[in-house]
Amino acid sequence: MEAGKEEGHSGKNRPLAWFLFWSYLLIALLCVAGVAWYSWSVMKHYYIDQARDMLKARALILEEELKPFLMDDSPLSADPQLRKLGQLHSTRITLISLSGKVIGDSQEASWQMDNHAARPEVAAALEGGTGVSTRYSNTVQKHMVYVALPIQHEGGMIGVLRMAIPVTALDEALKAMSGRILLGAFFILLLAAGVSMMVSTLLARPLQALTRGATRYARGDFSLRLAHPAPKELARLALAMNQMAAQLFERISTITRQKNEMEAVLSSMMEGVIAVDKKGLIISMNQAAARLFGRQPAAFTGLLLESVTRNKDFSRFVQEGLESGVFKEADITLYMGGSSKILHTRNVALHDSDGAQLGMLLVINDVTRLRSLENMRRDFVSNVSHEIRTPLTAIKGFVETLVNDGLEDKDQSGRFLEIVLRHVDRLNNIVEDLLALSRMEHEDARKKLSMQPCNLNQVVQAARSICLQKAAAKQISITLATGEPVMAFADCNLVEQAVVNLLDNAIKYSNPGSIITLSTGSDEGYSTICCEDQGIGIASEHLPRVFERFYRVDKARSRQMGGTGLGLAIVKHIAQAHGGFVKAQSELGRGSVFSIHLPARQEETA
Numbered sequence: 001m002e003a004g005k006e007e008g009h010s011g012k013n014r015p016l017a018w019f020l021f022w023s024y025l026l027i028a029l030l031c032v033a034g035v036a037w038y039s040w041s042v043m044k045h046y047y048i049d050q051a052r053d054m055l056k057a058r059a060l061i062l063e064e065e066l067k068p069f070l071m072d073d074s075p076l077s078a079d080p081q082l083r084k085l086g087q088l089h090s091t092r093i094t095l096i097s098l099s100g101k102v103i104g105d106s107q108e109a110s111w112q113m114d115n116h117a118a119r120p121e122v123a124a125a126l127e128g129g130t131g132v133s134t135r136y137s138n139t140v141q142k143h144m145v146y147v148a149l150p151i152q153h154e155g156g157m158i159g160v161l162r163m164a165i166p167v168t169a170l171d172e173a174l175k176a177m178s179g180r181i182l183l184g185a186f187f188i189l190l191l192a193a194g195v196s197m198m199v200s201t202l203l204a205r206p207l208q209a210l211t212r213g214a215t216r217y218a219r220g221d222f223s224l225r226l227a228h229p230a231p232k233e234l235a236r237l238a239l240a241m242n243q244m245a246a247q248l249f250e251r252i253s254t255i256t257r258q259k260n261e262m263e264a265v266l267s268s269m270m271e272g273v274i275a276v277d278k279k280g281l282i283i284s285m286n287q288a289a290a291r292l293f294g295r296q297p298a299a300f301t302g303l304l305l306e307s308v309t310r311n312k313d314f315s316r317f318v319q320e321g322l323e324s325g326v327f328k329e330a331d332i333t334l335y336m337g338g339s340s341k342i343l344h345t346r347n348v349a350l351h352d353s354d355g356a357q358l359g360m361l362l363v364i365n366d367v368t369r370l371r372s373l374e375n376m377r378r379d380f381v382s383n384v385s386h387e388i389r390t391p392l393t394a395i396k397g398f399v400e401t402l403v404n405d406g407l408e409d410k411d412q413s414g415r416f417l418e419i420v421l422r423h424v425d426r427l428n429n430i431v432e433d434l435l436a437l438s439r440m441e442h443e444d445a446r447k448k449l450s451m452q453p454c455n456l457n458q459v460v461q462a463a464r465s466i467c468l469q470k471a472a473a474k475q476i477s478i479t480l481a482t483g484e485p486v487m488a489f490a491d492c493n494l495v496e497q498a499v500v501n502l503l504d505n506a507i508k509y510s511n512p513g514s515i516i517t518l519s520t521g522s523d524e525g526y527s528t529i530c531c532e533d534q535g536i537g538i539a540s541e542h543l544p545r546v547f548e549r550f551y552r553v554d555k556a557r558s559r560q561m562g563g564t565g566l567g568l569a570i571v572k573h574i575a576q577a578h579g580g581f582v583k584a585q586s587e588l589g590r591g592s593v594f595s596i597h598l599p600a601r602q603e604e605t606a
Helices: 001-012 018-072 075-089 120-126 167-219 232-268 287-293 304-310 312-324 367-407 410-441 441-449 455-473 494-508 538-545 555-560 567-577
Strands: 092-097 100-105 131-137 143-154 156-166 272-277 282-285 328-334 339-351 357-366 452-453 478-479 487-490 515-523 525-530 579-588 592-599
Touching: 018 075, 018 092, 018 100, 018 143, 018 156, 018 167, 075 092, 075 100, 075 167, 120 131, 120 143, 120 156, 131 156, 143 167, 167 232, 232 282, 272 287, 287 357, 312 328, 312 339, 312 357, 339 367, 367 410, 452 455, 452 494, 455 478, 455 494, 455 515, 455 525, 487 494, 487 592, 494 515, 494 525, 494 567, 494 592, 567 579, 567 592
Parallel strands: 478 515
Antiparallel strands: 092 100, 092 156, 131 143, 143 156, 272 282, 272 357, 328 339, 339 357, 452 487, 515 525, 525 592, 579 592
16 A cells, blocks of 8 residues: 555656756855855955065165165164155065164154064065065054065175055955955845745755654654655655654564563562673662662662672672673572571573673572571481480380390389380470471461460469479479469460470479469560579570570480470460460579560451
8 A cells, every 4th residue: 555655656746856956056056156255265365466566576676775774874764764665655664684673664663663583574585585474463453465575785685675565455456346246146145045945945844744753753653644745755755754653663562562571570570680781780670689689670770780789709700600601500698787698699691683792681589598498407307316316226225135135134124114115205205296396387287276365374374283293393383473364365275385385494494492483464465474484594695596496505404304305496386376476585594584475366366
């Protein structure tokens, strides 16, 4: 369809040569004006040359008459004579000695004039030639035409005779001719103006329409379709612009759609993505990467990546990737805001369509929690293996002794079996505690908690009753410090188990005759249970880890007392299953305070 339109217009449109004819006419008229100006300039130079010849002739005539003044001991007497000659010939006459001193002048007092040896025309005459110059005279304050001749006497130069007339005198001679030239140029300009108006009218209208269309295209409005102007070439240009607008609209729509899709993909990625150029300057980054550094992506564009991360390992990783262009990956620890993050970073080289490297793409995963979990898993496996291996080794040893030696001593055999039984109980306790922890960590198990309003005063009383016998064996007293009922929305049996674990831990590490105090209360929307003992206490460096699985401050003593190392970990997970938390405060030699904080209302655990 577009091709048909082009052919339809080509039959009616005039060729561009028809329009160029008028342009050539304008150029011809401009050339006439140039020739006229050149003719005037040539005539002016002709008159100046004529004036120089005239001045040279007058100087030759006056040379013999003025020689005596150059040989006179009183050169001031030359001024009156030169003044008369100057008036007679309508010329400024200056007589100059070989040293450049002015001997006489027809218009100024010679004794007041400065040395003229540096004047260009005088300098040329002093070298033996004819000096000519057209310049501004500081003495008479006019533009002058100068001619200077050396004066010879008996084969030697005795001075310089300079003749000059104002340029304004030449301008007056040119006025008559200039008037005719200007009159002719005026009529030519009128004709050129008429031609220019006609050509401008013919060409400006379609060009203005094309310009308006191009402006709308530049603004992103590709709906306009340009009309085809009269000139064939401009019609083809309009057709090409219409096709360009259609193609640009299609391509921009495609690019915009792809850009939006890419931004949606990058924004939804959990991994951080950063693109840098060959100098390490940030080209772009997605939201996940920007969150790592606590700002919006646009704030980082154009910045040096090294100035953003401020990490030597990260900078080295980026630099090596840019230099080698080889895929690499590494875990990099980044310290920001007083905390550290472990970032698993991979690089991919960015290339253009020709295969040249443009920069590099960094894909970043925050694996801080993952690495922490991996460390916890390794520690857990190691601790479980160690905890189980100890009683199993003892059981194996004693059973082998019983089997191989066949001890006839009933008392000795009984003692061995009691030790085996004790280790079996220890293994059973470890397994039970591990199962309890597993139940607390499992989401489905949390949902199956028997949640109901729970009076914590009754819970601590029940836990105290369970532990009284064990405490009495060490002559330890358990006292209650409760007042008004303290309510929490919780699984009462699990909370009681947590309090029993705290009491059991306090009894193990308290000295005989000491007191353990159980208390209840409220703290900022939480109901609290506190267990305070007067035991050996815990050093401050151990407090952050006392709720970890199998973590013991004094490992030998803990195993000697039969602990599994899981009691406090169970307490923490019971509190977290209810949406609460635990705290520990202690000081060496002065006892410890462990507290459980549980939500007081049902909606806070929803």
